[in-house]
């Protein structure tokens with residue numbers, strides 16, 4: 001089927017209007033008309049080829065919600081008119097041990113990312129949610145609980161699951177002391193989710209102007225990472241730190257904040273770390289770990305958790321033609337919320 005979206009053709013090119021084909025739905029496919037797509041910082045990294053594996057033309061977007069407009073003959077979970085949600089993966093082998101555990105992000109054959117990787121079925125390059133339509137096998141489409149505000153649901157599909165998964169892996173609950181580094185799309189969701197799990201939550205930020213919002217969305221404390229005295233006074237106070245910083249940065253500043261046996265989980269930076277001092281690791285049996293997105297079972301779980309707890313991401317809705325402006329703003333790293341593109345306002349291509 002013909003559709004339309006926004007794509008960039010090189011690391012320096014802006015996103016521009018782009019027409020392309022989606023595959024005709026297979027028996028287990030769901031066809032969605034996309035209503036909203038969140039802008040993740042990963043979309044910017046990929047558009048600029050920061051990680052070196054971008055395939056152009058690139059249609060970004062892996063925080064997607066929409067309305068089902070057609071289904072294949074074997075689809076059982078959806079009917080036309082339902083709402084559905086797609087995150088960072090659209091396929092996996094479905095038979096390895098990790099897929100069977102519902103941890104398709106660790107598929108032994110490699111999961112199929114929502115954009116910029118070869119599709120397992122036809123080898124075409126996958127294209128993401130900055131588009132009018134998407135065709136995805138039903139196992140990779142989540143259901144959206146009745147009554148959930150669709151305009152604020154999309155960021156749960158990446159910012160939500162990427163922070164929920166480590167909070168669950170490290171058993172965060174009312175006993176936990178959680179620090180979150182970086183108050184952006186991921187960081188603000190980490191605060192909301194950890195607070196909803198009953199943890200004591202501290203936002204660790206370079207931006208003093210974000211304190212008010214941080215406290216409004218559930219942070220108990222606000223630690224300014226550039227204040228050496230405040231950082232020293234906060235030694236040994238966290239069981240878990242979720243680090244969402246998007247660039248290479250100094251871990252030495254944060255490790256002493258962990259209590260004995262505490263863990264700092266990197267979910268932000270992809271790529272080589274800066275030089276790390278082993279002393280705080282040894283002296284407090286502290287650990288550093290990483291965590292990527294989450295499996296489909298857990299992605300559905302975080303959507304349902306948010307619906308049950310009344311949690312929604314903080315969003316600024318923009319029109320598709322404002323996407324380059326939003327990228328530029330996000331790169332300045334000064335926004336404690338998610339931009340979400342109103343994809344429904346994109347005009348439908350002829351003969352779609």
Ligand code: NAP
Pocket residue numbers: 039040041042043045158159162181182183184185186187204205206207210244245246247249266267268269270291292293330333334335336337
């Ligand atoms: P974002 O909205 O831009 O937020 C990042 C925040 O980090 C900023 O708001 C800022 O918060 C802080 N920050 C930025 N530059 C910094 C620096 N040089 N030093 C210290 N802090 C800095 O980005 P996002 O969408 O949350 O994404 C964050 C990162 O997670 C990106 O690298 C993205 O690619 C990655 N990601 C990973 C996964 C995964 O599977 N693990 C999934 C999604 C995204 P303050 O102003 O509060 O300091």
Ligand code: ZN
Pocket residue numbers: 040041042043062158159
């Ligand atoms: Zn993302």
